[in-house]
Amino acid sequence: MRLYPRRILRSVLMVAMFVFVMLNLHILLTSQPDQLGRANNRLYHGYGHYPDDVHVQFRQETQPIDPHSIEIHSTRKLVIPPVEGFSTSSIKDSIHKNIDVNNVTFIMEEVHRLNKLQHIQNLPKFGLKLDSESTVIVVQVHDRVEYLKILLQSLRKVRNIQNVLLIISHDVYSKELNEVVETVDFCPVMQIFFPDSQQIYFNVFPGTDPRDCPRNMKKDMAIKAKCLNALHPDKYGHYREPKYCQAKHHWIWKLNHVFEKIKVLDGYQGMVLLLEEDYYVTEDVLTILQMLQNIQKRDCKDCQMLVIGNYDKVQNYQLNSGKVEKSYWISSKHNMGMVFTRKLWDQIKKCQKEFCYHDDYNWDWTIQHLSMKCIPGRIQCLRLKATRIFHIGECGIHHKGKSCNPGEKIKKTEDLLLKNKNHMFPNILSVVGQSRFKLRDPKANGGWGDVRDQELCLKVFNTTAS
Ligand SMILES: *[C@@H]1O[C@H](CO)[C@@H](O)[C@H](O)[C@H]1NC(C)=O
Ligand SMILES: *[C@@H]1O[C@H](CO)[C@@H](O)[C@H](O)[C@H]1NC(C)=O
Numbered sequence: 453m454r455l456y457p458r459r460i461l462r463s464v465l466m467v468a469m470f471v472f473v474m475l476n477l478h479i480l481l482t483s484q485p486d487q488l489g490r491a492n493n494r495l496y497h498g499y500g501h502y503p504d505d506v507h508v509q510f511r512q513e514t515q516p517i518d519p520h521s522i523e524i525h526s527t528r529k530l531v532i533p534p535v536e537g538f539s540t541s542s543i544k545d546s547i548h549k550n551i552d553v554n555n556v557t558f559i560m561e562e563v564h565r566l567n568k569l570q571h572i573q574n575l576p577k578f579g580l581k582l583d584s585e586s587t588v589i590v591v592q593v594h595d596r597v598e599y600l601k602i603l604l605q606s607l608r609k610v611r612n613i614q615n616v617l618l619i620i621s622h623d624v625y626s627k628e629l630n631e632v633v634e635t636v637d638f639c640p641v642m643q644i645f646f647p648d649s650q651q652i653y654f655n656v657f658p659g660t661d662p663r664d665c666p667r668n669m670k671k672d673m674a675i676k677a678k679c680l681n682a683l684h685p686d687k688y689g690h691y692r693e694p695k696y697c698q699a700k701h702h703w704i705w706k707l708n709h710v711f712e713k714i715k716v717l718d719g720y721q722g723m724v725l726l727l728e729e730d731y732y733v734t735e736d737v738l739t740i741l742q743m744l745q746n747i748q749k750r751d752c753k754d755c756q757m758l759v760i761g762n763y764d765k766v767q768n769y770q771l772n773s774g775k776v777e778k779s780y781w782i783s784s785k786h787n788m789g790m791v792f793t794r795k796l797w798d799q800i801k802k803c804q805k806e807f808c809y810h811d812d813y814n815w816d817w818t819i820q821h822l823s824m825k826c827i828p829g830r831i832q833c834l835r836l837k838a839t840r841i842f843h844i845g846e847c848g849i850h851h852k853g854k855s856c857n858p859g860e861k862i863k864k865t866e867d868l869l870l871k872n873k874n875h876m877f878p879n880i881l882s883v884v885g886q887s888r889f890k891l892r893d894p895k896a897n898g899g900w901g902d903v904r905d906q907e908l909c910l911k912v913f914n915t916t917a918s
Contacts (some may be wrong), residue, residue, distance in 0.1 A: 737841070
């Protein structure tokens, strides 16, 4: 009988605990992520402080969110919850003015305005959460509207695509491209614009100055003719070709902009996936990337790069879907579907002189040169054996002469993926070995001998230059 009160006490405690747990479960299960965010926000307001590594901003108004108004309390995590009532609405945040694309003054002003504004389309609808587990996708786009549409259609189908920040980096400002980007309704999107483009500087460096030396003019002739860059042919005696130089300029500018200039990515430690306008991605691309990152953390701490695409003609998903290989990074094999974090960017930044003075107009061959000659330990990567990215526009700069029919290539790709539907989203990834490609410092391809290109390239890194 003396135990009786204790038993009551115990029962009461257990009931209280049960109710507490159920209440918590109820809140967890019935709350949408945004409501949770709000609940937390109120809670933290109630206690008068935010946790150190989380900043929550929320608004009720239907105004667009200005990224500049976001205060980032720490470099580790950024959270902008969605705005309620937007999820089903079709409100478009159009920021594009109706501009005359033949007026380069106007384009230049617009490009600078947009790069500074850093508007994120669809932000109220999806919100934004960026931390070390996140993926930011950066797409370098030139002028092929049809290909960009194809890429975006493939991205639309990717599982968890709503969680990424998609950044479209343009070197051509065009109404058609802007319209295509405005149709993106499946994730937050930001457009950035390479400011030193040939579109803007069409008759002066970095575009084609009529006073420039023709590519094939001999140096002594060029000096006699007093053309502008007479003293600076490349190592093969050729003068610069602007359209080939632009891709490398754009590539390095874009990385610098993403890692150094975009406010919401200040201190961002997560992954950045690089794509191009004529790629096609599989539905499991983000899922597999997350798994690959986990493997990297566990099995290859020295790997600074993940590679999820390859050009192998035969893809065996049944056999290779979950297989991963360790390798040193090789430009010609590993330049599609590259993924890395700020860590590798910091290495590239330290090697900026090697990058900008190396006489090769290809950014990827230049990176391999850095890997061999400048980056400590070389760039090691983990690569998927079965590609998650397809190169639809194979007749780009590097595949001259091949017939290019995107329809045919897409059909082939989609057939292949449909046939292998059951092998996508593998349950586990495993490292199956080390590839044994011979490593070498590739011979420079030239095309980058002009001091103006080298200086413009270095200017990207110069924090005091405009
Ligand atoms: C081009 O755009 C600039 C800047 O907006 C404007 O001042 C100028 O009048 C425009 N020029 C023409 C020819 O429309
Ligand atoms: C950076 O740019 C400024 C202004 O154009 C220039 O004076 C300076 O020499 C540059 N710094 C480097 C390291 O090139």
